[in-house]
Amino acid sequence: xxxxxxxxxALRAAAANGxxxxxxxxxxFNARMRAENFAADDLGKAVEFLHARNVRCYVTLxxxxxxxxxxxxxxxxxxxxxxxxxxxxxxxxxxxxLIRNIAPDLSIxxxxxxxxxxxxxxxxxGKAGVSRAILPRELSIEQIGKIAAGTDxxxxxxxxGAMCISYSGQCLASRSMxxxxxNRGQCAQVCRLPYTLVVDGEPADLGNRKYLLSPCDLAGYxxxxxxxxAGVGGFKIEGRLKSEHYVATATAFYRRAIGAAWAGKEFxxxxxxxxxxxxxxxxxxxxxxLDGANHRELVGGLYPRRLGLPAGTVTAVSKxxxxxxxxxxxxxxxxxLKPGDGVVFDDGSMEQNQPGGRIYAARPxxxxxxxxxxxxxxxxxxxxxxxxxxxxVAVGSTIWLTDDPAWRKEVEKSWSRDLPARRQALRLTVHxxxxxxxxxxxxxxxxxxxxxxxxxxxxxxxxxxxxxxxxREQFGRLGDTPFELxxxxxxxxxxxxxxxxxxxxxSVLNALRRKAVEIFQGQxxxxxxxxxxxxxxxxxxxxxxxxxxxxxxxxxxxxSLIALVRDAEQLSAVIDWAGxxxxxxxxAIWLDLGRGGDLASVVSTARTAGLFVGAACxxxxxxxxxxxxxxxxxxxxxxVLVRGLGQIGFFRSTRPELPLVGDFSxxxxxxxxxxxxxxxxxxxxxxxxxxxxxxxxxxxxxxDPALLEAVIHLHVPLFHTGHCLxxxxxxxxxxxxxxxRPCRTTRLALRDRLGEDHPILIDVAGRNTVxxxxxQSAGRNIGELIQAGVRNFRVELLLEDKAQTAALLDYYSGxxxxxxxxxxxxxxxxxxxxxxxxxxxxxx
Numbered sequence: 001x002x003x004x005x006x007x008x009x010a011l012r013a014a015a016a017n018g019x020x021x022x023x024x025x026x027x028x029f030n031a032r033m034r035a036e037n038f039a040a041d042d043l044g045k046a047v048e049f050l051h052a053r054n055v056r057c058y059v060t061l062x063x064x065x066x067x068x069x070x071x072x073x074x075x076x077x078x079x080x081x082x083x084x085x086x087x088x089x090x091x092x093x094x095x096x097x098l099i100r101n102i103a104p105d106l107s108i109x110x111x112x113x114x115x116x117x118x119x120x121x122x123x124x125x126g127k128a129g130v131s132r133a134i135l136p137r138e139l140s141i142e143q144i145g146k147i148a149a150g151t152d153x154x155x156x157x158x159x160x161g162a163m164c165i166s167y168s169g170q171c172l173a174s175r176s177m178x179x180x181x182x183n184r185g186q187c188a189q190v191c192r193l194p195y196t197l198v199v200d201g202e203p204a205d206l207g208n209r210k211y212l213l214s215p216c217d218l219a220g221y222x223x224x225x226x227x228x229x230a231g232v233g234g235f236k237i238e239g240r241l242k243s244e245h246y247v248a249t250a251t252a253f254y255r256r257a258i259g260a261a262w263a264g265k266e267f268x269x270x271x272x273x274x275x276x277x278x279x280x281x282x283x284x285x286x287x288x289x290l291d292g293a294n295h296r297e298l299v300g301g302l303y304p305r306r307l308g309l310p311a312g313t314v315t316a317v318s319k320x321x322x323x324x325x326x327x328x329x330x331x332x333x334x335x336x337l338k339p340g341d342g343v344v345f346d347d348g349s350m351e352q353n354q355p356g357g358r359i360y361a362a363r364p365x366x367x368x369x370x371x372x373x374x375x376x377x378x379x380x381x382x383x384x385x386x387x388x389x390x391x392x393v394a395v396g397s398t399i400w401l402t403d404d405p406a407w408r409k410e411v412e413k414s415w416s417r418d419l420p421a422r423r424q425a426l427r428l429t430v431h432x433x434x435x436x437x438x439x440x441x442x443x444x445x446x447x448x449x450x451x452x453x454x455x456x457x458x459x460x461x462x463x464x465x466x467x468x469x470x471x472r473e474q475f476g477r478l479g480d481t482p483f484e485l486x487x488x489x490x491x492x493x494x495x496x497x498x499x500x501x502x503x504x505x506x507s508v509l510n511a512l513r514r515k516a517v518e519i520f521q522g523q524x525x526x527x528x529x530x531x532x533x534x535x536x537x538x539x540x541x542x543x544x545x546x547x548x549x550x551x552x553x554x555x556x557x558x559x560s561l562i563a564l565v566r567d568a569e570q571l572s573a574v575i576d577w578a579g580x581x582x583x584x585x586x587x588a589i590w591l592d593l594g595r596g597g598d599l600a601s602v603v604s605t606a607r608t609a610g611l612f613v614g615a616a617c618x619x620x621x622x623x624x625x626x627x628x629x630x631x632x633x634x635x636x637x638x639x640v641l642v643r644g645l646g647q648i649g650f651f652r653s654t655r656p657e658l659p660l661v662g663d664f665s666x667x668x669x670x671x672x673x674x675x676x677x678x679x680x681x682x683x684x685x686x687x688x689x690x691x692x693x694x695x696x697x698x699x700x701x702x703x704d705p706a707l708l709e710a711v712i713h714l715h716v717p718l719f720h721t722g723h724c725l726x727x728x729x730x731x732x733x734x735x736x737x738x739x740x741r742p743c744r745t746t747r748l749a750l751r752d753r754l755g756e757d758h759p760i761l762i763d764v765a766g767r768n769t770v771x772x773x774x775x776q777s778a779g780r781n782i783g784e785l786i787q788a789g790v791r792n793f794r795v796e797l798l799l800e801d802k803a804q805t806a807a808l809l810d811y812y813s814g815x816x817x818x819x820x821x822x823x824x825x826x827x828x829x830x831x832x833x834x835x836x837x838x839x840x841x842x843x844x
Contacts, residue, residue: 115169
């Protein structure tokens with residue numbers, strides 16, 4: 001079981017409550033930069049603290065790394081290894097080779113941010129050096145079992161905590177809307193904002209449900225057993241931004257759940273345990289996708305934040321007090337409200353600024369008489385400090401218990417005593433012969449051993465022989481050490497014995513125990529010493545990347561325009577545009593038809609028009625979805641745009657001659673990741689959208705620019721999600737197996753607080769992508785990209801009609817031909833540009 005630690009108190013709480021491993025981040029290159037985190041110079045102390053308690057330490061390097069950051073990262077990796085960390089968790093595929101070259105025996109875990117959603121992608125990263133893959137939360141237990149059957153790489157899953165609405169690693173919402181990239185550890189939680197579902201241009205009436213992208217929290221404590229049977233070896237709790245009280249409560253709860261599942265027993269818990277788990281942090285609990293898709297359960301839509309425990313309903317309000325009818329907890333026991341508790345009142349709107357405060361006094365209501373006896377325990381009267389305006393509290397409001405100081409104080413006891421929760425089993429073997437020193441040997445399951453001898457030879461016992469029970473008693477006094485005595489063996493001249501006629505004073509046995517434990521602890525610390533290469537591994541890998549050249553056919557003499565189209569009308573516009581006037585060369589085409597159109601027919605139409613036509617894969621490939629890739633093979637495209645690592649393996653095994661190009665969803669933003677993908681046989685790679693112009697310039701200086709396909713115009717895919725907004729919110733919608741497909745006859749969008757409508761497209765697998773309403777353009781910077789050596793440029797269409805498509809192609813072909821950037825044509829204003837706007841790259 002893995003527990004999170006965003007700061008020292010959380011680390012102590014995790015270790016004290018039974019974590020097998022703690023994952024933590026440093027002050028850079030980690031996906032939770034808003035957490036307090038740990039200084040790199042303090043990492044050694046954290047590792048030593050954890051190892052002294054038999055807890056492993058995993059360090060997160062789970063962000064994308066830009067080229068200019070690689071030298072610093074190389075030194076940080078060495079520092080992590082020297083500190084004794086047990087593993088690193090990485091997102092950037094290029095880091096695997098760098099880490100492997102620097103520290104060959106350091107375990108590398110693939111972050112869920114790497115989006116490894118099928119057995120092929122995991123096996124591929126296993127070949128690269130990854131020993132464990134942390135799976136996307138969007139997989140069911142059945143799908144996880146299929147993955148486990150197809151790979152030897154260890155699998156880890158999240159079983160508790162917050163859920164992202166997007167596939168991890170595929171969310172660009174914060175990056176596009178607030179210039180704070182989730183792939184760089186600065187998620188702005190755009191999914192927790194309110195939205196209106198727009199259906200065919202009209203807002204849908206969903207009542208109070210407006211947090212349409214804010215999932216409930218995952219709670220899989222009753223799915224541990226099936227996950228174990230499916231092949232999962234690691235169970236992870238989310239929460240590096242959460243309190244030590246949350247960490248302690250969740251860790252202790254799941255320690256027991258995992259223990260019960262391992263023993264083949266039902267996990268039984270007291271009602272108040274679930275109450276405390278809920279109180280520690282909950283937006284409402286769900287199994288997520290573990291049981292398959294249940295879109296209406298996954299996102300309740302009423303609130304985006306933790307509210308605590310619903311404690312009751314307001315029945316009366318006066319100037320001085322509030323009367324509450326008490327409700328029941330998740331464990332079906334009444335919620336106790338007492339002085340000092342923090343509460344908030346919600347009138348049903350779930351708005352952020354609701355009245356609340358700390359309870360000053362609490363007493364039964366009614367105060368006396370027969371009515372009190374009849375209603376005992378059902379009502380309570382609460383008083384608050386004078387500064388709280390009770391007039392703002394409405395009758396009928398729900399009262400939520402948000403803070404319980406008494407509970408927090410009780411939880412803190414679990415780590416304040418600093419007793420090891422995990423003890424390492426040691427076996428004792430003692431050789432005792434009269435006239436010779438006593439020899440004692442402690443060993444653990446890994447084979448490490450500590451051997452000690454008495455200073456003096458043993459004398460023949462006159463009254464009290466040495467027995468196994470005496471050895472067990474004296475060597476079993478391991479106190480606060482992280483060890484426990486699992487077995488004792490006494491060996492004499494004739495072999496194993498229960499007792500021997502030799503005299504071994506208790507003081508001698510105690511001294512030998514202390515010395516053996518001290519040696520063993522020293523060996524435990526030395527065991528984490530790993531080989532660290534001082535050679536410049538980065539320079540070597542950069543040299544290899546610089547030496548890799550793109551095929552000649554990907555080196556056009558003049559810049560090449562590539563258009564990604566999503567329907568037959570857009571394709572027709574491209575064909576007409578290519579045939580009109582004098583074009584130096586018709587554009588290449590990527591077909592991304594989603595659920596619309598016959599791919600084979602559209603491929604034939606494009607090829608007949610003389611276009612080079614490629615087909616785009618779904619963004620995600622999951623177990624059981626090979627048929628979607630087989631349809632691409634059957635359509636006979638000239639190339640394939642792959643969007644996941646596993647798709648590379650599929651096409652290499654079915655159509656090895658078919659040219660493959662990697663899309664931006666592979667998140668290649670540095671030369672190491674581009675080189676890795678090119679080494680798998682990709683002809684070109686579209687850099688990840690986290691890279692701005694300066695990062696692209698750095699990348700071009702480190703690799704052959706002809707290996708790159710720059711996306712110069714697109715509506716950024718803000719969210720790519722396994723959650724179906726149509727199924728969750730429209731009549732007739734449910735999980736995908738029983739859905740009436742209301743999405744097929746409607747056009748959907750999400751309207752944000754500023755009134756912008758962000759289109760929703762649904763792909764062939766039923767997954768939703770929410771696109772930014774306004775396009776992102778690198779039009780003003782095309783000259784710099786050409787000068788840097790880039791020759792392949794992509795324009796992605798979304799909902800453009802024929803006229804808009806032609807205008808876009810005119811505009812960008814002119815820029816690629818060396819024209820000065822003009823104002824965007826009138827047609828483009830219809831897709832989001834204002835008349836005063838000039839095409840621009842983010843951050844410029």
